[in-house]
Amino acid sequence: MAVLAATTGGALSAPAAAEGEAPPGQVEFPTHCLPPQEAGLPPADGPTTARITVDNPAPQVGDTVTVTYQVLRTPAVPPLDPNAAGGELPADVLTPTGRILLAGAQSGEVTVVGAKRNDPVRAGEPLPAVTMTGTFTVTAPGEITLAPGGYTLHTSHLLDLDTVCTAAAPSATPVSERLTATALPTANLRSVFLAAAHGKPGAKVKVTAAGFPPGAAVTVAGRAGAAETADRVSAAADELGTALVELPVTDKATTAVIAYEGPGWSASRGSGPAAYTVIDATPTTAGTRKVTATVEAGALGMTQAGEDITLGAVPYGDGGAAPGRIGTVTVTDARGGPAGWSLTGKVTDFTGPGGGPPSGSRGRVRIPGASLSWTPACAAAAGSQSACTPGSAGVVGPEGALLASTADAPLVGGTFTVDATVTLQVPPYTPPGAYTAVLTLTLS
Incomplete structure (x- = not known):
């Protein structure tokens, strides 16, 4: 635990692409734009060209992803009277908001907002490109698709007016971006504890296998290096995830004891090895001695x-x-x-x-x-x-x-x-x- 201290004392264009090619993620969908009633203009229909990008295409569950939604072309027009003399939308009065649609491993919507920033626009001319950003938290592993949703173009010139643009049909919005989320790593807490670290061939060692799911079928077995020996016994874990067994160790090759659930040991469903030494009772020849070294597990x-x-x-x-x-x-x-x-x-x-x-x-x-x-x-x-x-x-x-x-x-x-x-x-x-x-x- 540590204490941290701090002391205080215009529209974007799409990234460059090869000539004749659209930038990655750029899509087009039919749009219906409804001008504000005060403008007295008819609805505008036509294609919206959009692009969605993310700052992290391979997040982990729990990460916050920043998304950017660019509307590069819209059928919407300024909410101005085209017959008014000198009709012009001044600079920096246009504020965009929108939605990004999530699907796949995670569903929902992301609200995105843009800055109030635009060049002047004359009546009848198309509105400029806008850029909106937002964030969402990844909640599930797997592929998540992002598609452009509806957007609103708010103008604050003379009156506060909203031009609302929606997809002509829900199925008309194509996927613009994809990301693949991975699950956070989880610790494997399965472990074994031995009442004795050595014994003669055939001795029964009391083993506590802990950290297993309650009710799981737990196998306790001897091991020699990476291979299992013939020493083996099974039991069910109790409501605390613990299995208490006596393991007869008869195989002289056994150098450790492990526990696991399922058909065989794996790194995700098995414990680490607890060192065990089988004391060979075979007499040694004159002038010789057995030398045994034990590597003990730490923390x-x-x-x-x-x-x-x-x-x-x-x-x-x-x-x-x-x-x-x-x-x-x-x-x-x-x-x-x-x-x-x-x-x-x-x-x-x-x-x-x-x-x-x-x-x-x-x-x-x-x-x-x-x-x-x-x-x-x-x-x-x-x-x-x-x-x-x-x-x-x-x-x-x-x-x-x-x-x-x-x-x-x-x-x-x-x-x-x-x-x-x-x-x-x-x-x-x-x-x-x-x-x-x-x-x-x-x-x-």
């Missing part, structure tokens, strides 16, 4: 360099990005089993000095924790059995985000260094002073 833990985290200052009035780093985290995995690990973080809201916040209420000023984002980095030390995967760049917030992880595998472990650059977006005219929050890291 999973972490340490973090430094103490509190101080972010850069931003000027009063302008606001902007306050940068910093979380401080290097060292994760040590000495369990010697198949379970990977995940390191997540979450942050509280930033609280500052008293005074009137932007909402106008009195009290301590807050900057939402969702204003903090990070870009993680992760590396495995030489000799580590696992590869370290950094989490996605994006918002941390009170809901939390993945900082780094390793995957389940037949044998995992090692030493890993994890870090992240962080940025706090401070709103303009946030009262001067120091703002603090608590960042909590959880290793599992």
Whole structure:
């Protein structure tokens, strides 16, 4: 857990494409645009040319994805009297809003909003291209499709007027963008504990297999290297996910005991090995001695360099990005089993000095924790059995985000260094002073 502190003191065009080719994701669909009644204009029908892009095409569940919806061409016209002398829509009076339709692994709508920014438009001329952005949180793994939905063009010249454009038919909106979401890694907590770490051939060792689903059929077996031996017994896990058994160890080749559910051991449904030594009672020849060495499993833990985290200052009035780093985290995995690990973080809201916040209420000023984002980095030390995967760049917030992880595998472990650059977006005219929050890291 660490304390973070920060101190305050026109329409877009589509990306370039090869000549004669539309940019990736650019689509066209028939549209019906209804002008405001005050304008006295007939409805406008025609094609809308649109394009949707995302900042992260391969997010994990829980990530926040920023989407951009560009309306490059619309049949809508300015809500002006075409017969009025000098009729013109002034600059910077057009505000677009719209919807993006999600389908596939996740359904719903994303609201997008654009800036009030446009060049002057004469009556009868087409409205300019507009760009709108919004965000959504990924809630399910799999492919998610994004299609352009309806949009509204609001003008604030003389009167506040809305031109509402919808697809001619729901099935008429084609998919403009696709992303593939993956599930967050989950820790495999299955484990075995032995009442004795050695015994003569045929000795019964008491085994506790824990961390299994209640009622699961659990197999406890001997292992020699990566292969199972003939020593085996089964039992059902109780309501706490624990199975208590006695395993007769008769195979002299057995060097460890494992537990698993299903037809065979796997990294995702089995425990790591608990070392066991079969003491061979066969007499040795004169002048010889047996030498036995045991590798004992350790624990999973972490340490973090430094103490509190101080972010850069931003000027009063302008606001902007306050940068910093979380401080290097060292994760040590000495369990010697198949379970990977995940390191997540979450942050509280930033609280500052008293005074009137932007909402106008009195009290301590807050900057939402969702204003903090990070870009993680992760590396495995030489000799580590696992590869370290950094989490996605994006918002941390009170809901939390993945900082780094390793995957389940037949044998995992090692030493890993994890870090992240962080940025706090401070709103303009946030009262001067120091703002603090608590960042909590959880290793599992």
